Amino acid sequence: MWGGGKSPFNVEYGKLMMWYFLMSDAFTFGAFLISYGTIRFSTNGWPDPNEVFRSYPFASEGVHAPLVFVSIMTFILIISSVTMVLAVKAGHEMDKKGVVRNLILTILGGLAFLSCQAWEWNHLFHEGAWWGRNPFINHDGTASSTNFTNFFFTITGFHGFHVFSGVIINIVMLTMTLMDKFEKRGHYLMIEKAGLYWHFVDLVWVFVFTCFYLI
Amino acid sequence: MAHSEEHSGGGTKEILRVTLILTVLTIIELALGFWMMGMPLESTSRLATKITIIVLMLAKAFYIVGYFMHLKHEIRNMIMTIVVPLALFIWFITAFLYDGNSFRHLRNTYDPHFKEQATIKVEKKEGEHAAEGKEARPAEKKGAAVEQPKH
Numbered sequence: 001m002w003g004g005g006k007s008p009f010n011v012e013y014g015k016l017m018m019w020y021f022l023m024s025d026a027f028t029f030g031a032f033l034i035s036y037g038t039i040r041f042s043t044n045g046w047p048d049p050n051e052v053f054r055s056y057p058f059a060s061e062g063v064h065a066p067l068v069f070v071s072i073m074t075f076i077l078i079i080s081s082v083t084m085v086l087a088v089k090a091g092h093e094m095d096k097k098g099v100v101r102n103l104i105l106t107i108l109g110g111l112a113f114l115s116c117q118a119w120e121w122n123h124l125f126h127e128g129a130w131w132g133r134n135p136f137i138n139h140d141g142t143a144s145s146t147n148f149t150n151f152f153f154t155i156t157g158f159h160g161f162h163v164f165s166g167v168i169i170n171i172v173m174l175t176m177t178l179m180d181k182f183e184k185r186g187h188y189l190m191i192e193k194a195g196l197y198w199h200f201v202d203l204v205w206v207f208v209f210t211c212f213y214l215i
Numbered sequence: 216m217a218h219s220e221e222h223s224g225g226g227t228k229e230i231l232r233v234t235l236i237l238t239v240l241t242i243i244e245l246a247l248g249f250w251m252m253g254m255p256l257e258s259t260s261r262l263a264t265k266i267t268i269i270v271l272m273l274a275k276a277f278y279i280v281g282y283f284m285h286l287k288h289e290i291r292n293m294i295m296t297i298v299v300p301l302a303l304f305i306w307f308i309t310a311f312l313y314d315g316n317s318f319r320h321l322r323n324t325y326d327p328h329f330k331e332q333a334t335i336k337v338e339k340k341e342g343e344h345a346a347e348g349k350e351a352r353p354a355e356k357k358g359a360a361v362e363q364p365k366h
Contacts (some may be wrong), residue, residue, distance in 0.1 A: 009290045035311070038315035039315065066247055143332065206275050206279070214248045
C-alpha cells in the first residue's frame with residue numbers, strides 16, 4: 001500500500017488540489033452570502049429587488065422590467081459552462097480544433113457576462129448607489145440603510161473578479177492549446193482544471209443571483 | 216465525435232440532458248420570482264415560494280457539481296472529502312440566520328428607536344426614485360412636524 005505508483009482517488013494531483021482550492025473559495029463566498037443573510041434577517045425592512053433591478057441596456061428611463069436583465073446574465077453564464085464542458089470533452093478526445101472552438105465560445109460568454117455586470121453597476125451608480133450610498137427605500141416604505149448596496153457591490157464585485165480571472169485563465173489555456181502544448185503532453189488535463197474553476201464561477205452566480213434578485 | 220460514450224460519463228447526450236434540466240430549473244425559478252411579486256410581504260405564500268426557489272437552487276448546484284464538474288463520476292471516497300465538509304454549511308446557515316433573527320427580535324423588544332424606524336414611511340418625492348446621491352430621509356413624525364408661521 002505504501003509502495004507508491006498509485007494516485008489516491010485515482011485522480012491527478014493538480015485536479016484534486018483544484019477541488020480543495022474551490023472548497024476554500026466556496027467557504028469564502030459562503031461566508032459573504034451568509035453574513036448578507038444575517039444582516040438582512042436582523043433588519044425590519046429591506047429594498048425590493050424588483051424595484052431596484054428593473055432596467056436593461058437601451059431601455060427608457062422609467063422602465064419596470066424586473067428579472068429580465070439578470071435572467072440574460074444567468075443564461076449567458078450557464079451556456080458558457082456548457083461550452084466549457086464541451087471543451088473538456090474535446091480534450092479527452094484529443095480534438096484540438098474542438099477545444100479551441102469551445103474555449104473561444106467560453107471566453108466570449110465570460111466577456112459578455114462581465115459587460116452585463118459592468119452595465120448593471122454603472123446603471124446603479126448613476127442612480128446614486130455605491131458603497132456607502134443607498135438611494136433606494138425599503139419594500140415596506142421605510143428608510144433603508146447602506147447595508148443593501150454595500151453587500152450588493154461587495155459580493156457581485158468579488159464574483160465578477162472571479163469571472164474576470166476565469167476569463168484570463170481561459171485565454172491562457174487557449175494560447176497553450178494553440179501552441180500545441182497539450183498535444184505534445186498527450187493530454188488536456190489542464191483544460192479540465194480550468195473547467196472546474198469556470199464551473200465553480202457559474203455555481204457561485206447561481207447562489208448570488210438567487211439571494212440578491214429572487215428571494 | 217464517436218466513442219464519446221466510452222469515457223466514464225460525460226457523453227454529449229448527458230451534457231445536453233443536464234443543460235436542459237438546468238435551463239428548465241432556471242425558468243421555473245424565474246416564474247416563481249415573478250409570481251412572488253404579487254404576494255403580500257411577510258405572507259406564508261411568500262415564504263413557501265422562497266423555500267421552493269432555494270430547493271431548486273440546490274438542485275441546480277447538484278447538477279452543476281455532479282455532471283459539469285464531473286464529481287458524480289469520481290471515486291466515492293473522493294466525493295465524500297468534498298461533500299462531508301460542505302455539510303458544515305448546514306449548521307453555518309442555520310446558526311447565523313437564527314442569530315440574525317434573534318438580533319432583530321431583541322432590538323425590536325429593547326430598542327424603541329429601532330422599532331419606531333420600522334413604522335416611519337418615507338415621503339414619496341416627485342418621480343419614482345429618490346434624489347441621486349442622497350440617502351432616503353425618513354418623513355417627519357406627524358406629531359413632531361413644525362408648522363411654518365404664515366405671513
